Amino acid sequence: MTLNADQILALAPDASSAKAGSQLAGPAKWGNLGRTDSAVWGECQGSGKVPYRTQIDLGEPAFKCSCPSRKFPCKHGIGLYLLLAANGPLFAASEAPQWVGDWLDSRQQRSEKKQQSAADKAAATTPEQAAAQAAAAQKREEKRDNKVAAGIVELQTWLEDLAREGLSTLRARGPAFWTDIAARMVDAQAGGLAARLRRASGMCFDTKLPDWETRLARELAAIYLLGTACRRLPDLAPELQSDVRSLVGWSVSQEDVLAQTGVQDRWQVLAQHTSDNERVRARTTWLRGQASGRWAMILQYAAGTQGYDKVLAPGTQFDGELCFYHSAYPLRALIKQQEAFGTLDALAPAPTLDTALAAYAEALARNPFLDRFPLLLDAMVPHAGTAPHLAGADGRILPLHAGFRHLWPLLALSGGHPVTVMGEWDGYAIVPLGVFAEGRLHHFDNETVA
Secondary structure, three states: OOOOHHHHHOOOOOHHHHHHHHHOOOHHHEEEEEEOOOEEEEEEOOOOOOOEEEEEEOOOOEEEEOOOOOOOOOHHHHHHHHHHHHOHHHOEEOOOOHHHHHHHHHHHHHHHHHHHHHHHHHHHOOHHHHHHHHHHHHHHHHHHHHHHHHHHHHHHHHHHHHHHHOOOOHHHHOOHHHHHHHHHHHHOOOHHHHHHHHHHHHHHHOOOOOOHHHHHHHHHHHHHHHHHHHHOHHHOOHHHHHHHHHHHOOOOOHHHHHOOOOEEEEEEEEEEEEEEOOOEEEEEEEEEEOOOOOEEEEEEEEEOOOOOOOOOOOOEEEEEEEEEOOOOOOOEEEEEEEEEEEEOOOOOOOOOHHHHHHHHHHHHHHOOOOOOEEEEEEEEEEEOOOOOEEEOOOOOEEEEOOOOOOHHHHHHHHOOOOEEEEEEEOOOOEEEEEEEEOOEEEEOOEEOOO
């Protein structure tokens, strides 16, 4: 599979890597170029005497480079892939050199070893050991439950005091008012609530949000509702219990998720966006099953300059099996198996606006804590003006999110004509993440908006 330039640049860990990789996409920078059916390689001359050896496994894709960069993929990997996309004939078909072959073999061996290790671990555990591990885990869980419960009581008291005092003086109190309570939630091992409080703080001090008071009030109400649900967890259905626990901060091991039977389909990668705090980057990728029409959200994290485990580029597709997290309305998933990578050839039919909004209503009825929902909408015309929006063929409109930063590219791609729009809906406004126009998916590189 060979991606196009936009898809390749979407693989870069940050904007600076994408820019540097673009500058290395010329033939003059490279030597000893070659390829097989599954890999490409080349040597890029840097500032030292020895050129950097760069190689790409096209099947995933995966990257390796001898440069000292800690970013993944590095600028050399991006540059080599861009060169392949623009000048494929430069890469002569030949047998892979030893340094490429050794890397490909090691990748295969690691994959096989990982699968064997998991099987051996499951087979080696005796019933007595399993019972002891379960008892220890239960004890740890009870201790954490008590800490979270105490933290939620404190948080709800804080919110009730805030409700009595009102929001008019919040900005005057400064960021410390928010960071202190968020830190308390971290101490209580309720990291999800701490993240929601930090998001609320961002709304409070975002001077570009014209309706910040309304949005902040909604967010604080949602946090209070989530805390109340956590305090009444035994009264909820098991699937909704999973949603509440996840949102508050409990995690589920990937091994447990992947142990389930997955959903097979041809999964189309339709949208992607990233968020970045001081230490961790989060990337959300939306997939849609071509046959089933089912949505899946792949959430990946990367610390510092490291790359993401799975390389997923908007505008591509693959045949694979996805395992979904336990939920009242399952959206988040993990990729259990993937193959037959390729570029997106044809978009699965988009539902009508009524159908899409009905799906959202059903999802919200089953999980009232959903704060974003994927919408794929056909025949929508974007409009600017004092209240930018998308208009359907029947004249109904969906407001564009106030934080959407790509209005003019959206208008240009539409040209005043109906287009298919992929975006995230929060119940009040939509954030477009991509547009399918003239047979091609155009991706908007959005950072998460509050």
